[in-house]
């Protein structure tokens with residue numbers, strides 16, 4: 073066989089081999105075929121145990137309830153200082169477990185899911201950001217004590233200045249970035265660093281927790297020894313459940329190592345509710361161990377919506393491009409889980425499209441706020457499963473990236489810089505039809 077012929081056969085085979093993998097069962101045995109409004113909430117089909125099914129259901133109820141004195145779910149504190157919060161319930165931001173709306177309004181209405189994290193310059197010894205005295209972790213609009221007025225003025229606008237571009241094929245695009253203004257009494261603006269965050273959709277969280285640490289570390293290449301321009305480093309943060317440091321998995325900077333800790337932090341910082349993991353000295357714990365466990369189980373054992381249209385030729389083409397462009401160098405397509413505590417989560421072959429590592433995404437996406445070992449330029453690879461499904465559940469306009477600046481999936485890709493610059497460049501050089509196919513593939517997830 074001539075070399076040329078060999079090359080030709082290789083050329084034919086490689087893409088076929090790449091695209092051959094069937095991704096339909098995104099969450100392994102946790103995959104559900106429930107396609108409507110409740111698609112991210114019901115227990116996965118493999119939760120056989122009656123007691124765990126009931127806990128999952130009760131956790132579902134708590135996630136959707138409002139935390140007030142009356143509901144019995146906490147917020148009993150109205151004391152002198154009160155406690156700040158953004159919403160009274162998880163579902164106020166994570167609408168039906170999907171994304172929140174990218175909007176900052178005066179009253180912060182239901183579905184408005186933006187958070188502005190603020191801190192002073194520098195880091196604590198633990199690596200945690202330094203809270204602004206009297207403000208806390210983030211700018212909050214509400215207080216359990218209604219007499220306490222907020223101490224900041226907050227405004228969000230968007231600009232497209234300097235953000236217009238043209239694809240090599242002549243198609244034009246225009247991006248936007250946020251312009252956030254606020255003032256905190258007693259501080260010069262230059263003393264405060266801030267980071268705007270949108271509310272992400274919640275999907276397959278128990279499975280993400282069950283990805284073996286050694287596998288995640290095997291994907292990490294801090295010195296970029298294979299010279300592909302992609303390093304990827306793990307984030308280690310104080311682990312309130314197991315003690316010591318834990319591999320961060322949750323949040324845009326993977327600041328929380330366990331789903332329980334993420335849930336505790338959300339209850340405390342977003343809702344002002346104490347819980348077994350986040351307490352206030354001398355005050356009663358508002359969420360009981362039992363209710364807290366249910367809230368975690370609810371999220372861990374919720375089903376993962378099935379991928380759609382996997383036989384569509386454009387979707388197949390898009391899947392192939394996702395791999396040839398190197399998107400899967402970070403958005404890892406397939407991994408097998410290990411979990412000794414939750415039989416449902418153990419040994420599942422899943423397609424989360426993340427490596428859970430931190431990547432330098434370039435100046436464009438950077439802000440100044442470091443969290444633990446992650447700098448302002450580094451972000452966790454966002455899992456892409458559910459990306460085409462979140463809209464179905466929440467009925468809010470879908471936005472992308474940590475601050476919701478991207479109005480389309482295409483814009484999200486165009487913002488990729490730093491370690492992802494080459495992949496972004498390769499995307500720009502595709503034909504229009506191929507760019508569409510790639511996006512169609514992502515929407516099928």
Ligand code: HEC
Pocket residue numbers: 158159160161162163164165166184185186187269270271272273274277321322323324325326331334335338339342343367371
């Ligand atoms: C004020 C809006 C708001 C409320 C209320 C809220 N969250 Fe979140 N949630 C967010 C934002 C914003 C993030 C991203 C945080 C970050 O890393 O910056 C997030 C992240 C998360 C994550 C991590 C997801 C991932 O893929 O890494 C989980 C899990 C989560 N929230 C669960 C909860 C639970 C449970 C509750 C209720 C106890 C809750 N949230 C309440 C806004 C909210």
Ligand code: HEC
Pocket residue numbers: 302324394397398399400401402403431433437451452453454459471472473474475481484485488491492495496499510514
């Ligand atoms: C170097 C690692 C890396 C590579 C390569 C990469 N990504 Fe990403 N991707 C990320 C990180 C990190 C984020 C989160 C950035 C943020 O939120 O600011 C992200 C976010 C996204 C999002 C937004 C998801 C959401 O819901 O907000 C999409 C879509 C996406 N990537 C698609 C792609 C595609 C398509 C490719 C290939 C052309 C690609 N990525 C290549 C690391 C990477």
